[in-house]
Amino acid sequence: MSRVLVVEDSPTQAAQLEMILAGAGFAVEVARDGQEGCERCAAASFDLVLSDVLMPRLTGFELCRKLKADPATRDVPVILLTTLADPANIIEALACGAENFINKPYDADYLLDRVNQVLASARMRAGRPPGAEAEILFLGERITIGSPKEQILDLLVSSLEDSIRANRKLQASQAAVEEADREIRAQHEQLGRVNKELEAFAYTVSHDLKEPLRGIEALSGLLLEDCAPSLDEQGSRYLHLVRDSALRMRQLIDDLLAFSRVGRHGTSAVRVDLRAVVTGVLATLRFSLDEAGATVALPPDAAAALGYPTLLQQLFANLLGNALKYRRPAVAPRITIAWCALDDGALEVAVADNGIGVPSEHREWVFGLFQRLHRREEFPGTGVGLAICKRIVEEHDGTIWLEETPGGGCTVRFTLRRTDAAAPPVCFSG
Numbered sequence: 001m002s003r004v005l006v007v008e009d010s011p012t013q014a015a016q017l018e019m020i021l022a023g024a025g026f027a028v029e030v031a032r033d034g035q036e037g038c039e040r041c042a043a044a045s046f047d048l049v050l051s052d053v054l055m056p057r058l059t060g061f062e063l064c065r066k067l068k069a070d071p072a073t074r075d076v077p078v079i080l081l082t083t084l085a086d087p088a089n090i091i092e093a094l095a096c097g098a099e100n101f102i103n104k105p106y107d108a109d110y111l112l113d114r115v116n117q118v119l120a121s122a123r124m125r126a127g128r129p130p131g132a133e134a135e136i137l138f139l140g141e142r143i144t145i146g147s148p149k150e151q152i153l154d155l156l157v158s159s160l161e162d163s164i165r166a167n168r169k170l171q172a173s174q175a176a177v178e179e180a181d182r183e184i185r186a187q188h189e190q191l192g193r194v195n196k197e198l199e200a201f202a203y204t205v206s207h208d209l210k211e212p213l214r215g216i217e218a219l220s221g222l223l224l225e226d227c228a229p230s231l232d233e234q235g236s237r238y239l240h241l242v243r244d245s246a247l248r249m250r251q252l253i254d255d256l257l258a259f260s261r262v263g264r265h266g267t268s269a270v271r272v273d274l275r276a277v278v279t280g281v282l283a284t285l286r287f288s289l290d291e292a293g294a295t296v297a298l299p300p301d302a303a304a305a306l307g308y309p310t311l312l313q314q315l316f317a318n319l320l321g322n323a324l325k326y327r328r329p330a331v332a333p334r335i336t337i338a339w340c341a342l343d344d345g346a347l348e349v350a351v352a353d354n355g356i357g358v359p360s361e362h363r364e365w366v367f368g369l370f371q372r373l374h375r376r377e378e379f380p381g382t383g384v385g386l387a388i389c390k391r392i393v394e395e396h397d398g399t400i401w402l403e404e405t406p407g408g409g410c411t412v413r414f415t416l417r418r419t420d421a422a423a424p425p426v427c428f429s430g
Contacts, residue, residue: 064098
């Protein structure tokens with residue numbers, strides 16, 4: 001049974017090598033670095049040393065030189081394991097007297113084939129006198145090689161074999177890339193057809209949704225004209241809210257339908273005045289804010305982002321709506337909006353509230369579609385709001401996350417792309 005010393009500083013790779021070699025019938029010992037490998041070889045005899053190259057204390061090259069310089073161990077064949085692919089490493093392996101080297105990563109059959117070849121070559125060279133040293137120039141450096149010609153040939157052939165294997169893998173990878181490219185083109189064509197169908201479907205749905213809204217607008221308008229004198233102040237206010245809500249929903253349907261065509265029609269993002277967007281959202285939520293006794297604090301400075309106004313309005317509407325929905329019983333909601341410019345060219349926005357908050361273990365989970373933390377009897381909703389927020393932020397090349405608000409509550413932070421202040425601001429109309 002041939003005895004093999006594995007010299008490897010990675011416990012995982014050492015265990016893998018030991019399992020492969022032991023499974024093939026070799027007696028295996030493991031040294032944790034080159035220095036320990038040198039000491040093991042001095043204390044016991046081995047038929048083969050399998051060593052990593054990059055190790056602490058003593059590299060594989062240095063270990064090989066020490067073994068080849070010692071008459072007691074110079075005939076022990078050394079195989080170097082390396083991720084290095086520079087031709088200079090092949091010359092270094094020749095110069096230090098290594099019999100062979102294997103590039104990582106490798107498969108078990110390939111490794112065992114190399115090991116058996118090196119052991120067979122070592123047996124054939126056993127008893128022969130060492131060959132004369134030879135000097136070569138490589139990249140302007142004079143290098144002395146004292147290895148037998150068979151050993152040099154074995155190592156060079158192994159390097160050629162590695163190159164052929166690498167070239168075959170590259171060709172296979174290139175063929176796979178070409179096949180994947182053909183599949184992507186086919187999928188892109190199919191996606192184009194699906195998008196056209198979805199666009200037609202969205203148009204039909206939006207048309208069907210707007211029909212009852214037009215009826216609400218018309219009937220509420222007639223009520224305002226004909227019945228306003230018979231309504232008290234509160235009734236008149238409610239009727240105005242119904243009509244305004246119908247108008248805003250129709251506008252939102254139109255804007256969302258337009259945004260569904262953004263990617264397909266090459267529409268570019270515009271400069272969006274965030275203060276104007278938030279102000280517009282607060283106007284739409286005024287009734288809910290007043291009913292809850294909520295206060296909203298805005299930063300004194302203006303901010304502009306590069307994005308899509310309709311989506312940003314929906315983003316703030318969802319976040320402010322959540323702050324109102326998930327409030328503490330008998331505690332008036334307090335919402336604070338802040339933003340600041342980051343050094344990497346992004347704008348960070350924070351929406352903080354004093355509500356019930358979100359436990360830390362659920363702060364990633366709640367961004368999933370239809371994910372809810374509470375029963376419907378406690379808080380209404382479908383669990384889609386934060387998933388929509390995440391999609392909107394990602395559409396703006398940003399990230400979104402949750403934090404705990406000091407004193408209780410939840411803070412939603414997200415990043416947007418900043419824009420040049422010289423461009424005219426654009427905000428959502430409605």
